[in-house]
Amino acid sequence: MLRGLYMAASGMDVQQARIEGTANNLANAATPGFKKERFLIKSFPEQLLIEKGGPQDRRSLLPPRSRQIGTSGIGARLAEASIDFTPGGMRETGNKTDLFLKGPGFFAVSAPVQGDPERVCYTRNGAFKIDAEGYLATSSGYRVLGESGEIKLGPGSNFKVDPDGSIKVDGVQVEKIRLVEFSDTTALSKEADDIFTGEGGTVENASATTVYQGFLEVSNVNVADEIVDLISATRAYEASQRLIQSQDELLAKAVNQVGSLR
C-alpha cells in the first residue's frame, strides 16, 4: 500500500521537473540562440515482489520459489536532461554587432573562473556589443575570442564580418572569429548567460559554419509545443495527485474500518 503512495509521489515529482523545464523554455522563448531542454523520464527498474505474511504453516511447507509474486514498477525518475540543438530561425536586426551562425558551429568566448582564468566556453547567442574597453563581447560581458585571442575593435569601430568569420575594418582584415564545432554535442552542458561548457567534448575548427552579420538566431523554442507539454504535465500531475488521494482513502479504510468492533 505504502509503495503505491510513493510511486504516485514520484510521478508528481517528475511531472514537476517537466514543468520546470517547460517554464524555463517559455521564459527564454525570446532569448537569442537559446536551445530548449527536454527531460527524459524513465521508470525505476522493476522489483520482484515476494509474498510476506499469510498462514504460517504454508510458508514453511512450500519451496521458496512459489513465494514470488511477480515484478512491479516502483515509480518514475528523471533519466537525463537533453538539450535540443536544432537551429533556430534567423531574424534581421540590422545591427552590425549582431551575428548569426548558419550551421552547427559555436562562437568561442572567454569565461574565466576562479582557478582557471583561461577557460573557454561556447555560445550561439550572437547579440554582441563592444564593451567598455573596446572588445567584442556577449551581452552578458563575456569576450568573444578570435583566432589570436580577444577581439579589440578600435574607435568608431566600423567593422564588417565576412561569412567565414573574418572581421574587416575599412576593408583590412584585423581578426578572424574563432568558430568551433562539436562532433558530439551531448558533451555540452549549459551554464548561465547562454554559454555552454564543452568539457570532455572534442572541439574542431568549424568547416560547415558561416557567419551572417546583422542577423540573430531566434530561440528554437516552439511555444505551441511547450504549452501542450505544460498541459500534459499538469494533467499527469493531477492524475498522480488523485492516485495519492485514493491510496489515502484506502489506507483510511484499512485503519478505521478493518476489524472495527461495534
Added chain:
Amino acid sequence: MLRALCSGASGLNAQQLKIDATANNLANINTTGFKKMRVNFSQLVNQLLENSGIPTEPGSREITAGSGVRAADTAVDFEPGNLVETGRMLDLAVQGEGFFKVIRGNEEYYTRNGIFNLNESGNLVSPGGCGLEGVHLEPGTNKVTITADGTVKAEGPGGVTEAGRIELYKFTNMAGLRLEGEGLFTFDDTTGEVVAGIPASPGYGTVKQGFLETANLELTEEMTSLIEAQRLYGFNALTVRTVDEMWGMANNLRK
C-alpha cells in the same frame, strides 16, 4: 516547483521590460535625434536538480534545470536616422557618426538633436536650455550660414563675420554613453575616451544646416516586437497560473 514559478516570473519581468522599451521607442517616433533602445535577454543559471528531491537516476550525468531569463542589458542603438529638410536656419543635423556637445550649467552633454534657438546673449541653445559650444553671434545678426565643416558665418550690419566653429565628438566606446533623457547623453566611461574633431574629417560626419535627424525607428519592427513581447508575457503568465494550479493540487492531497 518554486523554480518553475520563478522562471515564469522572470519571463514576465523580462517581457515587461521589453514592452516598456518598445513603448518608449514608439512614443518617441517623432522625436528629433531619438535613438531606439533595445533589450537583450540571456538565460539564468542551470541548477542541479538532485538537490531538490526529484528522483533521478543514480550515477547518471548531472541533470540540471534552467531557472529562467534575465534582461542582460539594455543598449541604445546608435544607427543614424534619416535626415529631413526643414529649411530652418538653426536646425542642424550630423550626417555621420559624430555628436554635438552642449552645456547646461556645469554639465556637459552629447546629443544628436540639432534644434537650436538664438538666446538674448547670442548663444545657440536647445529648447531644453543647453548651449551649443563654440558659437557666439553678435547682436543684429540676421543670417547664419553653417558649412559642412562646422564653420559658422554670421551676416550682420557689419558684413559677414566668422562666429565660431561647431565641433563634433566621437567615442572610443559608444556603449559607455548613458542616456540622461531629452536626447542628451553623458559619457562617464572610465576607460573610454571622447575625441573632438572637426566636422567633415574622417569618422565624424558633416554638419547639415536646415536638416534634422529623425528617430532611427521602424514602425513595423517596433510593432512586431511589441506583439511578440505581449504574447510571450501571456505564455509566462500561463506558466505562473499552471504552477499555481499544481500547488493547489498538492495542497489538496489530503482531503
